[in-house]
Amino acid sequence: METLLILGGLLLILAGYVWFVMLAFGRSLLWGIASLFPPLALVFLLRYWGLVRKAVVFGALGWIPLVVGLALMASHDSSRLEALFSLKWLRPEPPPQPELAISLRGEFRGAPFAPEQAELIDGVLSLREGQDFYARREIQVRLPQLPNGPLQLDVLPDDSGVRPEIEISWLEPEQDLPEARRLSRGYSLHLDLHPESPNRMRGAFHLVLPAEYKTTLSGQIELYTDRLRYRDGLVDTRFDSQDTLAWVLRDYLQRRFASHEVELSPLPRLDTRRNELSVPLGFRVAGQPDWLQVELYRSAQKGWAVRDDHYPRLREGAPPMQSPVVDEPQPEVAAVAPAVAQQQGALALEQLRAEPQRFQNRRMRVVTQRGSTAEGVFAGLDSEGQIVIRRIISGPGQASFVLHPAEVSSIELLAP
Template sequence: MDTLLILLGLLLILAGYVWLVMQAFSRSLFWGLASLVPPLALLFVLRHWTQARRAMVLGGLGCIPLVVGLALLAAHDSARLEAILRLDWLRPEPAAKPELAIQLRGELNGKPFAPEQADLIDGVLSLREGQDFYAHREVRVRLPATVGGPLRLDVLPNDSGTLPEVEISWLVPGQDLPEAVRLARGYSLHLDLAPEAPNRMVGAFHLVLPAQMRTTLSGKVELYTNHLRYRDGQVDTRVDSQDTLAYVVRDYLQRRFARRDIDLAQLPRLDTRKPAPDVPISFSVGGEAQTLSLTLAKTETRGWQVKGDKYPRLVDAPAPAPARPSTQAVEPTAGQPHSAPETGVVALQRLQAAPERFANRSMRVQTEQGRTAEGVFVGLDADGRLVIRHSLSGAGEASYVLRPSEVVRIELLVR
């Protein structure tokens, strides 16, 4: 409303000034040319008030909505009013600071490549150039499994075994779909990435494809590890993504049940362009499966939220002091052989109940998507996810993180 009043006032003042100039030209060519300069136009008003008074009245009427609009703007958004009075709108806008610090040098398919977006989500590292649905140029590295924690990987052209798959794609002028090339081996890749709070990884990236592909990249990258975005240290719930909706629902359930051990199943794919009424939510509280139907809606100020959410913020209880481990060693009974290590299939609930019993054991985990993660079991992270350390071909080593909800089979191995 304030903007409309300000525009109306300015239009009336401008119309009054144009009318005044027309009256001055009707008087004489000299006064018309002089009235094009505002100070001399005031002189025309003083000398010929009878002829100029109606134009001045119209301009004066324009001052009323202008003053009212400025007063309303000052009451609601004083900073914006100050910017208008300082004539900030006349100055060129500063260049937008990129979200990620990507410092890569090289080319893709023989053309300079300057990625603007980068992420490492669900085991796929992606570097994209362009904001359209199809990237103008893109590099994808598909790792064997989901990665959690630091990642160091070195692949040489002669390496064999289970290696990441590299894909490059580019849009050709005049075509709707991009061209793409995939490589399973025969390339050089170096990754040395370290996690950085809250949801980023930073480190070195080096990729060299066969000479005929004219693709080389080298430098430092910064990548997102999920689709959450943060503002002032808090999740920005105004961002439209499935991860944002999952965060909002999980936070709501934790506050509703006043506990942190909420295992949320995968949400159905939702259209973030409109409210989502009656969304079926499957989750478990302390291992007990439950379902709810929630309504998700978005506001300009608070972003996405669950309709009817009035539950207070959840305050974590202080962690108990860790018990001092016993220093007394347990010796095997004379003549009693040491028990052989356990092998075979183990239940997920058993591993979750006593993860320390299976620490440093080799295991093979199969997920519901058909992927297989094989390596040494490290333990459970703070969110209850399985962490497996896996040595890749060459000098590479990676840590895979698997959610309990996607695990279908766990098999202990003997090494």
């Protein structure tokens, strides 16, 4: 409301001044030019008051809504009024500074590649280009094991034994789903990364894929080791991620039970695009299992929080908090259960996400909300809960589709 009053007042003042200048030009060309300069305009006003009084009164009326709007703005939010009079909004905003210091040079399928995001989470080193739901282009290095400290690794094309798996994926302009290629041999890789507090690693990165992929990348890299973000040394709860929600819930339980000995069970995949979430929360306090139904909400100023959270902070000097999520090992499934092997037809998305191991290596067809179809062998869920459909192609490597559950319209199990 106050914004409309201020804009309305300014428009009235401007219209009155334009009317005043038009009357001056109607008198003569010299008086018209003089009315554009405040001292000479005042002379014209005093000399020809009878001619311009209506224009002056009309412009003066604009001060009424202008003053009322400024008074309302000051009473509701004084910071907005200070920002208005500081005239900072007239200055061009400086370009945003990148979160990570990524200095890599190379190409991706023959085109220049400049990744904007980098992370090493759950043994997967990911370099992404693009902020959309699906990355425009992405390189993933799936490490067989992840050390607790520095990461140093060298792989040559002819090396044998257990090696990282490399996956490249890209999204063509006319496609709704990304296409991927995966290979485990024939490439060279050099990693020399060192941890930095609180959740980053920095160092050298060098990757050269076989010639047919036309993909190389080399330089210095900085990456995140989890999906938390920090601001002034504290966790930024405004950042939307599964790790942020887990941290908020663990912090809430620690304060509610006045204990740092809280273990949080793995959370279901939560939709951070919503402003309110109802979470069935399993946990242990000092080894004793317990369960709560917790309501999460998001505000623009404070970010994510638990509703009706009135518990005080734990005393200073208490032991530091542990990792927000307790990972439980998932059982490895070598074959599909015989009962499921005979099942065909429609499959519910919830059933697939709840028991992905039952449908491992089954042929299926997935249709997205936009009408696109991905058909192949179900390869499981990745670390972000996305559905991976693998397709056999000729030549080295594999092709796969990666689909977010929110994009899935229907799933159909096909005959083996």
